[in-house]
Each structure stands twice: as structure tokens, then as C-alpha cells.
Amino acid sequence: MAVVKVTRPKLNAGEKMYLGAIFKGFVITMKHAIASMRNKTRGADAMESTGLGITMQYPEQKWDGHLPDYYRGAPALVTDEQDRERCVSCQLCEFICPPKAIKITPGEIPSDDPWAKVEKRPKEFEIDMTRCIYCGMCEEVCPEQAIYLRKDYAITGLKRADMVHNKKKLYEIGGKRVGLVNKWNELK
Amino acid sequence: MDLVTLLVILAKVVGLTFVVVLPLVPISVYFERRFSAIIQDRVGPNRVGIPLTLLGAKKDFSFFGLVQPMADGLKLFLKEDFTPSHVNKAFYWLAPALTVVPALVTVCVVPFGSDIIVNGIGYKLVIADLDIGPLFVFAISSLSVYGITLAGWSSNSKFPFIGGVRSTAQMISYEIALGLSVVPVLLYYGDLNLSNIVEQQSVNGWLLLPLWGNSAPWNNGGDYTAWIFWIPAMIAFVIFTTSVFAETNRMPFDLPECETELVGGYHTEYSSMKFAMFFMGEYAAMVIGSSLVVTLFLGGWSLGPWFDTWAAGLKIGSVGIGGLLNMSVFMAKVVAFILFFILVRWTVPRFRYDQLMRLGWVIFFEAALINVFLAALVIAAPQFGTLATAAGLALLAIVTGTLVWVLKVSEKKSAPISI
Amino acid sequence: MSEPAATVEAKLPKDLAAERGMVNVQIDGVWLQVPRGMRMIEACKLAQKEVPHYCYHPKLTAPGNCRMCLVQMGMPPRPAPGQDPVRDADGYENIGWMPRPVIACANTVSENMGIRTGGELVEKCREGVMEFLLINHPLDCPICDQAGECRLQEFSVEHGKGESRFVDAKVKKPKNVDIGPRVRLDDERCIMCSRCIRFMDEVAADPVLGFTQRGTHTTLTVHPGKRLDSNYSLNTVDICPVGALTSNDFRFQMRVWFLKETKSIDVNCGTGSNITIWARGNKVHRITPRQNDEVNSNWMPDSHRLSFHQIDSDKRLTEPLAKDGSVHAPISWGSAIADSAAELRKFHASEIAIIASARMTNEELFLVRALASELGTSLVTTVPRMGESDGLLISADRNPNSTGAKLVWQSGDTAGNLATIREGVRQGSIKALLVLSEDLVEAGFSSEDLAKPAFIASIQLLAGPTAEASHIVLPGAAFAEKRGSMVNVTGRIQRLNRAVEPLGSAKDDWEILRDLILALQGAKVGDGPNSIEDVFKAMSSQVPEFDGLSLSKIGDLGQAIVATGVTIPLLDNERARKAAGLING
Known part of the structure; x- marks a missing residue:
């Protein structure tokens, strides 16, 4: 069962010369080339390209509108309705992160803070975007719904240091996210 | 040799090699x-x-x-020129030069255009107007196999080595088909001077387009020799072109450097300009191969008798610039043929190595040999008369049939041993 | 002709066991002999069957208040008068299983008892207990330091229901309570196991903890007007099965799952408590005691536990320094060693003195001896450091390796030369001092004395008066950064292991000593011993007490090699309580 013997097709004399097949091949390749040169590449409409190939001309044209909800872009931290930073620096993302891109410095919330009940939050939260592989493990592992992969994908920088997103930048990208579980309210 | 001649030679060398052929490499x-x-x-x-x-x-x-291309060149130039510690340094350094130099040397016999006439003196647009043009090309271009073999061997690494060995075998095999396939053409022209061959084609119609001058039956009193000769010429063209593909390591015969099997083949261990020189040598060989095909089969710099005569008469002051026009025609043909190279690359999948060898030795070698006789028969037919020609054709058919039969029988595979 | 099998058959298993003071217990279907009087939970441990538990601790009494260790028990039915007990082919009586579970921690084994640590009944019981424990537990694992080493977490996964059926509001209790200088209390996390209360009462002899309120409102707290400020308070953090008691020092510093554990020993007193060093990367984050019933049981004093902070403190020396005028400038190791050797060679042997330390490992002390003979000086000493024993674990001798120094130097009083050297320095007859891991001020030198010698070279861990006075300072390694062996006050050889690399370009002390000896000999670098094992081998051939030992043979728990007559008070207490049957461990 496992092995299927495929018999080679029997070729006639003309086919054995290959010339016909090669000529047919030329026609196909030329058809593509001519269609491309006429800006009529097949499938170009669907990709919104110019028609010279289906390649999108990236910085001028973008696919942003078509990004699916499950798109995994840059990871970012979010705040909730009450503007509380959701991260409590449990460091599970740091632990799970396959390329070790995340570095968290935990800190204690001072007792005069309105959210002193939470006790802990990150003093510093750094994601090295040169290391990040956009796997989304951090989002999956987060017990506090604090880290999400956003749709930002153009993460650029002129220096390595520019590519390290610090806490401020992460909250900037992440913004506010509503409708999450509020486990730190007084009801518990 | 006076100073003017020397200067002219120098100008031709510099102009044709470094201004015409080398820029063709990045352009291609x-x-x-x-x-x-x-x-x-x-x-x-x-x-x-x-x-x-x-x-x-x-x-x-x-x-x-x-x-x-300029950016690519700049990049290659600025890249780190890394020499691995395990290589045989002398040969490792020599190899790239050995591939690029022969390719460029062959330029000297290619006729780029008709004469440029200055003050009534014609200067041929060919560096060395040798009477053994094609032979010179074969002799020199076969030297580039040393470069590739040395590169593969001196790299002291298995993939380059396999690439080098493959290249050697392949180039030597196809040189035979290459040489034999061009014999009918030379028989037809009766001349080994490439300039003269193009001249003849300009006047009497291209080898593959015998529609004017002496080759057209309505001009030479109903002699159909040129038209009948189109058959062996076409066979020669196919064999020659295919062999050029193999000689230049182009798809579908790029086994010495096939990425899927050998990483980069013989130049795996090379970087920066040394790699670029292999690249250059390969493309230069492609340019020379194309110009040879164009010269031998497709009329070289000519574009029909009407254009050629009009161009020959064109003058600026006392300088006849028709040669330059012809040269642009030639370049256009070469570029077109290079595009054909590329078209083939994306159409025909890579051969297996045994298929490649079989094609070279079993099919092209025999076909080229038979083609030589066929061509000779076509050329000699008017002198032989009908009976002798028919007998010759019959003999040729028998020989061909026998050959095909022998090949078929000899190729009969024994049943595979089941394991 | 006697039949041997018949005589064996005549003896029942219960008699065979009784001869050895044992009883037969069937644990999950397997018969086993265990000592009479052993708790069922310990018997299960012997049988390598895990019985989940919270409140039971082998070194503490068992109040049986967590109910997690419920197992099913069975005894042979009592025969009717005149009836012989029914025995199976192996001579064991049939077990009549009881329909209700018992706690394994507070019941002792008896002859022909059966224990089932699994099964439907036991599993259901555990599930129920877990559900009750979790009713009021806050789900704050993300911020809880115990997460990762929390029994409640572990048993929730293994025995819990996985979801809560509790719909009412949870009971509110005090959180983040400051109950002592080193310990923080979170009452909502507390599961009322009372381990901490019992520890403070029974081991630390400072009963300051207790429960108030009743039922679900039971709250752990300190007695009014008291604080949990015992020097053993951090042990309550260790034994707390949940995150109710957390260490202020370790609080929110690092999650435990990042930490690498290294078994080593404490070097703050002669007891040499066994410890585990928890480090991530090149930073030590905490130190916890490691069980060794011959040294420190399961405990260690807070003061010793927190002393690791000096490893990466601001005062730590990280590169070799040479005094240039009045300030020290960094130099390379090569020139630091070469310069020291060259300077020392300028003095006559009688003008040189070595002040070594009983804080050094045996290997280092052995090399000090070699160094002294290389220099030709007999003025070698250690610095005594005596204090008072706290009656538990802290030994009166605050040097961790006084016994080792005596053994390695084969001398009854290693500190005997100290007074002579001090006098020599004051008089000016000693012109060069080599100070090895020791503080001259503690050794009784005044600041005027320190200015007197023409040349002082020292191996130092921290900046201080000695480093300040030294002409060449060689940065040594802290205890967590080196390997080696030490002999504690009871004569037990124990092993230090490297948990982190020496900070900066600091070097392991024995390597510095080796390089110094090589430089004095004019030998090439790399000629000397290449590993600490080589040093130990050389040492064991010269010190009879170390004969036949190697660093790996010492083992994680050490080996007693000499009898010093010194005992550790805490262990004495523990043995007494064990003999009284209060504890099992």
C-alpha cells in the first residue's frame, strides 16, 4: 500500500525529441513575460499591484487594510479602561519568549498609588525587536491580558538601541484596550 | 608597424573589449x-x-x-574578500582570472561591424582579423575550463570540487559537439575568417535566412543549394546553440554550479571580486557565445542588403560611420540572443548529469557527425549528379538508421534488481 | 535432617519485623518494613509514594490541620475469641479497609497496616480539600513571589478541580502586612497550615506568630506588640507552602523559575550551613538553606542568608589595582602578579609576613603554606574571629574554616603568630605584608600600623582600610564564585560550589595564589595546577585527614573527617525532640 509504483508515460517519437515540449514551454514563459510587460499580470488586481508582476510596490502601496485580525505584528503593552497598566511583571512572557527578546525589571507599586493593591508592575519592560520573532507566545501566556501583538510591522531603527522598545514605547504602540477581564477590582 | 596602426589596434582592444563587451556583462x-x-x-x-x-x-x-548593475558591482567590490584558510592559495587566486581572461581574449576575432572608413582607408571593427576565427575561439575558450577546475580543486571543499569535476567533464564533452556542429557551416562558406563569413552573409543572405543575393534561387539561376542547405544549417544551429549553453554553464546545463545540489558549485568558497570575476567570466562567455552564434548563423552585423548598402554609404565628413551602425545591429542581435538564453533558463528545467552526458555524447556527437556528411552531400550534390546524390543519401540513411538501432539496443536496460 | 525452609516458614513477617524494631506496612499494594512509630506520611515517602501535604513538615510537630494528606487506611479485622487470624500465603493478615480516610501526617504506622495513597476515595478527598483551600485564595499568582515553587499551585494542577464553583464574594483579609523587618505577610494567600507558627515556637524559640478569628476568617498575625524579628524569621518564608510569607529582600526581584540552583555552604560562621544559591545570569538573587541533618537541619540564620549582597555591592573590587602615589589605578593581572612577586623578592625572608584567613578554603590555605615556604617566611597566621553562639546555628567561631586551617597547616593554633607580626610591623622589623582575604583592622592593626610596612599586597573582596593601605590589590572571588572545601566546627568537610562567575576581572583566590607562587619561582604561567581538583589532590597527599578524599567524593552533604567535640545546639534540640517522638524527620 505504502509504495505506489508509477509507470513512466510512454513517449512517441515526436515527444522524445522534446522540441515540441520546449517550444510549448517558450510560449508559456513568453505569455507571462508579455502579460507582465503589458501590465496585465494575472492576479495583479487581487494584490492591488500595478500589473507589472503581482508584486506590490511596498512603500507606495500598503496592505494594511487587509491585515487579518490574527495578524501578528509588534508586541505591545496595553492599559485598560481605568488607565491601569495591565502588566504586573509576572515575567511569564520573558520566560516563554523563544528568542529571549523580552527583559523585564519588576518593581513595586508604592502604597500611595491608587492601584497599590496590585503591588507589582514593571519598572522597565524592554522588547528587543531585533530578536522578536513575532510568535505571539507572550500574548498567549500572559495571565493578565496585558501584552498583545499589534498590526505594526514596520519596525525600523538606525541603531540597535532604536530597536529596543522600552516600556513607554510599548504602551504607546499598545494604547488602551477595553473589554478585558478586570481581576484586580475590589470584588476579586 | 607604424604608430597609427599600433594606436588603432590599441583603440580596438580597449574600445571593443572594455567599452563594448565588458559593459554588456552588467547589462545582461x-x-x-x-x-x-x-x-x-x-x-x-x-x-x-x-x-x-x-x-x-x-x-x-x-x-x-x-x-x-552598478550598485551590484559596487557591492561586490566593497565586500570583504575572504580567503578561507583551508584553500590552496596560489590556485585559488589564479582561478578567477583563468575564467575571465579566455572569455575576453576570444573577443578579438569577433567582427563587430563593417569597416569604418577614414580618409578612404577601411578599418575593420575586429581586433585581430584572423583566418582561423572559429578555431581560435574554440582553442581559447576551452582554456576557461582550467579556471573552473582549479577553482573547484583549490577550494579544498567538497561542493566546489564536485562542481569543478562536473564542469570539466561537461565542457570537454560538449566541445566535441561544438566543433563538429560548426563544420557544415565552414564547409558552406569555405572560409575560416569570421569577417569574411559575415561579409558573405551580408551580400548573399544569412545562413538561416537565405533570401537574397546568391543564395536566393531567383538570383542564381534556380540553384536551390542554399535553401536545401538550410536543413543541415538548422541542425548545426540547434546543436551549436545547445552546446554553447553547456559550454557557458547556463541553464539547463548549469550542473557545475547548481544551487540545489552543490550550494554554489565551483565558486562556493569565493567572495567579493573573486566571485564577481567568475560571474563576469560566465556572462562574458555568454556574450561571446551569442556573438558567435549571431556571426555564424544569423548574419553577424548585417541587417539585410538594403540596410547594409545604405549604412556603408553613410558618412560624416570623410569618416564612414556605417561600421558603427552595423555594430549596433550586431549588439542588438547579441542582446536578443542573450534574452533567448534567459528565456531558456526559465523554460527548460535542469538536466540530470547522466542525461546531460548522454545528450552530449550519444545524441549531439552522432548527430553532428551525420550532419557533416549531410551538409557535404548537399554542397556536393550539383557536382555529383542525381544518382550519386541519391546513393549518398541512401547510404547516409542506412548509416543513421544503424546508428539509431545500435544506440537503442545498447541502451536497453537490464531489469532492475529488486531489493 | 532439618528443613531450613520450614524454620523460616515458622516465623511470621510480623515477628521478623519486630526483631528489628520494624512493622510491616502495605503501601499501595506493596509490603514494606518501616520503623515502628513512624508517621504514615514518612512511610509513604520511604515507599516513594507522594502524599500531598501542606501543614506537615518533618522537622515540626504535626497538628494535622490542612487535611491534604488524607489517605485510605486499613487494619486486619480483630479475630473473634479463640479464632486465629487469617493469613495469606506470605503470612500477612488480610486488611480490612476503612471507609473513611485518615490523615497520614499525624497517624503512626502499626503492624499489618495498609495504606492507599491513591484511589477514588483519596482522589475525591484531595479534590475537595483543594477546592476549600482555594475558595478564598486570591488568584494573584502573577504577582506572587511563591509562584513556581508554590505547593498550592502544584497541587491545584495535580489534584484540583480546575474550576471554581464559588460564587460569593471572597473573604477580605489584610494584605501586604509588615510583620517584621525581613518578612511580609499576605493573609489572603495564607492556607492556615501553621508551619510558621510552629517553627517560631519549636525551632526558633521565639513564638510571636499565631492565628486569630475563626473559620474562614482565621487570620495569621503576630502577637500584639511583637514583631517577627527573630534572626531565623526568613525560614518561615522557606517553609510557607504558599506565598503568604515572602521575603522583603527577595520580594519582586526575580521569578524563581529563572534561577539556577547551586549547592554550596554558608561561610559566615563555623557551622557552615548547607545552602542553595539561586542565581540568574551572573547575579545571585537569594540564598536558602539546604537540608543537612548533620549541620543545619533545614534552617539558617537571616544574617547569614542576606550576606550575599556584598558580592555585587558598590564596594566590590573588580580589577587589580596598584597604588600610584596616594590613589589606586587599575593594572593588568599579569603586571599585578609580576610586580607583587618582584616587590616581595626585594625583602629578606624575615622581613615578610603573611596574614592569611580562616575564611579561605582548604585549597587556598594549602597554597598559602606553599607560598610561605617559597618566600621562606615562617610568619604566617590567620586572624581569629570569635563571637558568641546564639544557641541555635550560629557558631561562636565566626571563621568558617578554622578547623580546616588547623588541619591544612598541621598546627594547633594557626593564629599564634598574629601578635608577633603585629609587633614586628609596629617595630619596623616586618617590612612587607601579604594580606590574604583578611581585614587588617579586624586583625588589630591601627591605621598608623598600616602605613608602616614598605610594601603591602593583598587579596581583597571589598574596598576597605586594608585595600586602601595595600600597594597592590588583587581582587579575589566571593564564596558564591569559587569552588573549594572547608571544614566546619564539628570537623565535617564540606564543599563550596561556583554559582556565578567572579565579578569583573576578579579571579578565584587559589588561582591568584598559584600565579603568585609561579611568579616567585620564575616559572611559566600554566605550569602550576590547572584545576582546583589538582590542588585538592596535592593537599590530600600531604594532609592525612584528607587522605582518600577528592572534591567530588566529599559529596553534597560533606563528610565528617575529624572529631572536635563541638556540637551544634539546634541539632541537639532537634534530636531531643525526635527522641521524644514529637517529630519524625
Whole structure:
């Protein structure tokens, strides 16, 4: 069962010369080339390209509108309705992160803070975007719904240091996210 | 030899080699990339241009990416020239030069255009107007196999070594087919001087387009020899072209450097300009191969008798610039043929090595041999008369049939042993 | 002809066991002999069957208040008068299983008892207990330091229901309570196991903890007006099965799952408590005691536990320094060693003195001896450091390796030369001092004395008066950064292991000593011993007490090699309580 013997097709004399097949091949390749040169590449409409190939001309044209909800872009931290930073620096993302891109410095919330009940939050939260592989493990592992992969994908920088997103930048990208579980309210 | 002659030779060497052929290399790389791209429904390099924004302009001038080859060259030039510690240094350094130099040396017998006439004296647009043109080309270009073999061997690494060995075997095999396939052409022209061959084609019609001059039956009193000769000429053309593909290591015969099997083949261990020299040598060989095909079969610099005579009469002051026009025709034909190279690359899949060897030794070698007799028969037919020609044809048919039968029988595979 | 099998058959298993003071217990279907009087939970441990538990601790009494260790028990049915007990082929009586579970921690084994640590009944019981424990537990694992080493977490996964059926509001209790200088209390996390209360009462002899309120409102707290400020308070953090008691020092510093554990020993007193060093990367984050019933049981004093902070403190020396005028400038190791050797060679042997330390490992002390003979000086000493024993674990001798120094130097009083050297320095007859891991001020030198010698070279860990006075300072390694062996006050050889690399370009002390000896000999670098094992081998051939030992043979728990007559008070207490049957461990 496992092995299927495929018999080679029997070729006639003309086919054995290959010339016909090669000529047919030329026609196909030329058809593509001519269609491309006429800006009529097949499938170009669907990709919104110019028609010279289906390649999108990236910085001028973008696919942003078509990004699916499950798109995994840059990871970012979010705040909730009450503007509380959701991260409590449990460091599970740091632990799970396959390329070790995340570095968290935990800190204690001072007792005069309105959210002193939470006790802990990150003093510093750094994601090295040169290391990040956009796997989304951090989002999956987060017990506090604090880290999400956003749709930002153009993460650029002129220096390595520019590519390290610090806490401020992460909250900037992440913004506010509503409708999450509020486990730190007084009801518990 | 007076000073003027020397200067003219120097000008020809510099002009034709470094101004005409070498720039063709990056241009063919650009064409290869753009043409490959559109065949594959991509865009290809269309961005690199003149960065006018650096000078304060609003937009860069991309120029269809034509500056890409320069950027590539610059990149290769600036890359680290890394020599692995395990290589045989002397040969490792020598090998790239040995591939690029023969390719460029062969340029000297290619007729680029008709004469340029200055003060009534014609200067041929060919560096060395040798009477053994094709032979010289074969002799020199076969030297480049040393470069590739040495590169493979001196790299002291298995993939380059396999690439080098494959290349040697392949180039030696196809040189035979290459040499034999061109014999009918030389028989037809009765001349080994490439300039004269092109001249003849210009006047009497191209070998594959015998429609004017003496080759046309309505001009030579109903002699159909040239038209009948079209058959062996076509066979020779196919064999010659295919062998050129094999000689230049192009798809579908790029086994010495096939990425899927050998990483990069014989130049795996090379980087920077040394790699670029292999690249250059390969493309230069492609340019020379194309110009040879164009010269021998497709009329060289000629574009029909009417254009040629009009161009020959063209003058600026006392300088006849028809040669330059012819040269541009020649270049156009070469570029077109290079595009054909690229078209083949994306049409025909790579051969298996045994298929390659079989094609070279079993099919092309025999076919070229038979073709030589066929061509001779066609040329000699008017002298032989009908009976002798028919007998010769019959003999040829029997020999061919026998050959085919022998090949068929000898190729009969024994039943595979089941394991 | 006697039949041997018949005589064996005549003896029942219960008699065979009784001869050895044992009883037969069937644990999950397997018969086993265990000592009479052993708790069922310990018997299960012997049988390598895990019985989940919270409140039971082998070194503490068992109040049986967590109910997690419920197992099913069975005894042979009592025969009717005149009836012989029914025995199976192996001579064991049939077990009549009881329909209700018992706690394994507070019941002792008896002859022909059966224990089932699994099964439907036991599993259901555990599930129920877990559900009750979790009713009021806050789900704050993300911020809880115990997460990762929390029994409640572990048993929730293994025995819990996985979801809560509790719909009412949870009971509110004090959180983040400051109950002592080193310990923080979170009452909502507390599961009322009372381990901490019992520890403070029974081991630390400072009963300051207790429960108030009743039922679900039971709250752990300190007695009014008291604070949990015992020097053993951090042990309550260790034994707390949940995150109710957390260490202020370790609080929110690092999650435990990042930490690498290294077994080593404490070097703050002669007891040499066994410890585990928890480090991530090159930073030590905490130190916890490691069980060794011959040294420190399961405990260690807070003061010793927190002393690791000096490893990466601001005062730590990280590169070799040479005094240039009045300030020290960094130099390379090569020139630091070469310069020291060259300077020392300028003095006559009688003008040189070595002040070594009983804080050094045996290997280092052995090399000090070699160094002294290389220099030709007999003025070698250690610095005594005596204090008072706290009656538990802290030994009166605050040097961790006084016994080792005596053994390695084969001398009854290693500190005998100290007074002579001090006098020599004051008089000016000693012109060069080599100070090895020791503080001259503690050794009784005044600041005027320190200015007197023409040349002082020292191996130092921290900046201080000695480093300040030294002409060449060689940065040594802290205890967590080196390997080696030490002999504690009871004569037990124990092993230090490297948990982190020496900070900066600091070097392991024995390597510095080796390089110094090589430089004095004019030998090439790399000629000397290449590993600490080589040093130990050389040492064991010269010190009879170390004969036949190697660093790996010492083992994680050490080996007693000499009898010193010194005992550790805490262990004495523990043995007494064990003999009284209060504890099992």
C-alpha cells in the first residue's frame, strides 16, 4: 500500500525529441513575460499591484487594510479602561519568549498609588525587536491580558538601541484596550 | 608597424573589449534579472537609480533600475574578500582570472561591424582579423575550463570540487559537439575568417535566412543549394546553440554550479571580486557565445542588403560611420540572443548529469557527425549528379538508421534488481 | 535432617519485623518494613509514594490541620475469641479497609497496616480539600513571589478541580502586612497550615506568630506588640507552602523559575550551613538553606542568608589595582602578579609576613603554606574571629574554616603568630605584608600600623582600610564564585560550589595564589595546577585527614573527617525532640 509504483508515460517519437515540449514551454514563459510587460499580470488586481508582476510596490502601496485580525505584528503593552497598566511583571512572557527578546525589571507599586493593591508592575519592560520573532507566545501566556501583538510591522531603527522598545514605547504602540477581564477590582 | 596602426589596434582592444563587451556583462545581468522577473510575474530591480533626493531634489530618478548593475558591482567590490584558510592559495587566486581572461581574449576575432572608413582607408571593427576565427575561439575558450577546475580543486571543499569535476567533464564533452556542429557551416562558406563569413552573409543572405543575393534561387539561376542547405544549417544551429549553453554553464546545463545540489558549485568558497570575476567570466562567455552564434548563423552585423548598402554609404565628413551602425545591429542581435538564453533558463528545467552526458555524447556527437556528411552531400550534390546524390543519401540513411538501432539496443536496460 | 525452609516458614513477617524494631506496612499494594512509630506520611515517602501535604513538615510537630494528606487506611479485622487470624500465603493478615480516610501526617504506622495513597476515595478527598483551600485564595499568582515553587499551585494542577464553583464574594483579609523587618505577610494567600507558627515556637524559640478569628476568617498575625524579628524569621518564608510569607529582600526581584540552583555552604560562621544559591545570569538573587541533618537541619540564620549582597555591592573590587602615589589605578593581572612577586623578592625572608584567613578554603590555605615556604617566611597566621553562639546555628567561631586551617597547616593554633607580626610591623622589623582575604583592622592593626610596612599586597573582596593601605590589590572571588572545601566546627568537610562567575576581572583566590607562587619561582604561567581538583589532590597527599578524599567524593552533604567535640545546639534540640517522638524527620 505504502509504495505506489508509477509507470513512466510512454513517449512517441515526436515527444522524445522534446522540441515540441520546449517550444510549448517558450510560449508559456513568453505569455507571462508579455502579460507582465503589458501590465496585465494575472492576479495583479487581487494584490492591488500595478500589473507589472503581482508584486506590490511596498512603500507606495500598503496592505494594511487587509491585515487579518490574527495578524501578528509588534508586541505591545496595553492599559485598560481605568488607565491601569495591565502588566504586573509576572515575567511569564520573558520566560516563554523563544528568542529571549523580552527583559523585564519588576518593581513595586508604592502604597500611595491608587492601584497599590496590585503591588507589582514593571519598572522597565524592554522588547528587543531585533530578536522578536513575532510568535505571539507572550500574548498567549500572559495571565493578565496585558501584552498583545499589534498590526505594526514596520519596525525600523538606525541603531540597535532604536530597536529596543522600552516600556513607554510599548504602551504607546499598545494604547488602551477595553473589554478585558478586570481581576484586580475590589470584588476579586 | 607604424604608430597609427599600433594606436588603432590599441583603440580596438580597449574600445571593443572594455567599452563594448565588458559593459554588456552588467547589462545582461540587468536584463537577466528584469526578464526573469517578468517571466515569473514579478517586478525585478526597478528601484536603484540616481539618488537625487540626496542632492536636494524631491524625487529620486529610478530609471527603471538601470543603475542596479552598478550598485551590484559596487557591492561586490566593497565586500570583504575572504580567503578561507583551508584553500590552496596560489590556485585559488589564479582561478578567477583563468575564467575571465579566455572569455575576453576570444573577443578579438569577433567582427563587430563593417569597416569604418577614414580618409578612404577601411578599418575593420575586429581586433585581430584572423583566418582561423572559429578555431581560435574554440582553442581559447576551452582554456576557461582550467579556471573552473582549479577553482573547484583549490577550494579544498567538497561542493566546489564536485562542481569543478562536473564542469570539466561537461565542457570537454560538449566541445566535441561544438566543433563538429560548426563544420557544415565552414564547409558552406569555405572560409575560416569570421569577417569574411559575415561579409558573405551580408551580400548573399544569412545562413538561416537565405533570401537574397546568391543564395536566393531567383538570383542564381534556380540553384536551390542554399535553401536545401538550410536543413543541415538548422541542425548545426540547434546543436551549436545547445552546446554553447553547456559550454557557458547556463541553464539547463548549469550542473557545475547548481544551487540545489552543490550550494554554489565551483565558486562556493569565493567572495567579493573573486566571485564577481567568475560571474563576469560566465556572462562574458555568454556574450561571446551569442556573438558567435549571431556571426555564424544569423548574419553577424548585417541587417539585410538594403540596410547594409545604405549604412556603408553613410558618412560624416570623410569618416564612414556605417561600421558603427552595423555594430549596433550586431549588439542588438547579441542582446536578443542573450534574452533567448534567459528565456531558456526559465523554460527548460535542469538536466540530470547522466542525461546531460548522454545528450552530449550519444545524441549531439552522432548527430553532428551525420550532419557533416549531410551538409557535404548537399554542397556536393550539383557536382555529383542525381544518382550519386541519391546513393549518398541512401547510404547516409542506412548509416543513421544503424546508428539509431545500435544506440537503442545498447541502451536497453537490464531489469532492475529488486531489493 | 532439618528443613531450613520450614524454620523460616515458622516465623511470621510480623515477628521478623519486630526483631528489628520494624512493622510491616502495605503501601499501595506493596509490603514494606518501616520503623515502628513512624508517621504514615514518612512511610509513604520511604515507599516513594507522594502524599500531598501542606501543614506537615518533618522537622515540626504535626497538628494535622490542612487535611491534604488524607489517605485510605486499613487494619486486619480483630479475630473473634479463640479464632486465629487469617493469613495469606506470605503470612500477612488480610486488611480490612476503612471507609473513611485518615490523615497520614499525624497517624503512626502499626503492624499489618495498609495504606492507599491513591484511589477514588483519596482522589475525591484531595479534590475537595483543594477546592476549600482555594475558595478564598486570591488568584494573584502573577504577582506572587511563591509562584513556581508554590505547593498550592502544584497541587491545584495535580489534584484540583480546575474550576471554581464559588460564587460569593471572597473573604477580605489584610494584605501586604509588615510583620517584621525581613518578612511580609499576605493573609489572603495564607492556607492556615501553621508551619510558621510552629517553627517560631519549636525551632526558633521565639513564638510571636499565631492565628486569630475563626473559620474562614482565621487570620495569621503576630502577637500584639511583637514583631517577627527573630534572626531565623526568613525560614518561615522557606517553609510557607504558599506565598503568604515572602521575603522583603527577595520580594519582586526575580521569578524563581529563572534561577539556577547551586549547592554550596554558608561561610559566615563555623557551622557552615548547607545552602542553595539561586542565581540568574551572573547575579545571585537569594540564598536558602539546604537540608543537612548533620549541620543545619533545614534552617539558617537571616544574617547569614542576606550576606550575599556584598558580592555585587558598590564596594566590590573588580580589577587589580596598584597604588600610584596616594590613589589606586587599575593594572593588568599579569603586571599585578609580576610586580607583587618582584616587590616581595626585594625583602629578606624575615622581613615578610603573611596574614592569611580562616575564611579561605582548604585549597587556598594549602597554597598559602606553599607560598610561605617559597618566600621562606615562617610568619604566617590567620586572624581569629570569635563571637558568641546564639544557641541555635550560629557558631561562636565566626571563621568558617578554622578547623580546616588547623588541619591544612598541621598546627594547633594557626593564629599564634598574629601578635608577633603585629609587633614586628609596629617595630619596623616586618617590612612587607601579604594580606590574604583578611581585614587588617579586624586583625588589630591601627591605621598608623598600616602605613608602616614598605610594601603591602593583598587579596581583597571589598574596598576597605586594608585595600586602601595595600600597594597592590588583587581582587579575589566571593564564596558564591569559587569552588573549594572547608571544614566546619564539628570537623565535617564540606564543599563550596561556583554559582556565578567572579565579578569583573576578579579571579578565584587559589588561582591568584598559584600565579603568585609561579611568579616567585620564575616559572611559566600554566605550569602550576590547572584545576582546583589538582590542588585538592596535592593537599590530600600531604594532609592525612584528607587522605582518600577528592572534591567530588566529599559529596553534597560533606563528610565528617575529624572529631572536635563541638556540637551544634539546634541539632541537639532537634534530636531531643525526635527522641521524644514529637517529630519524625
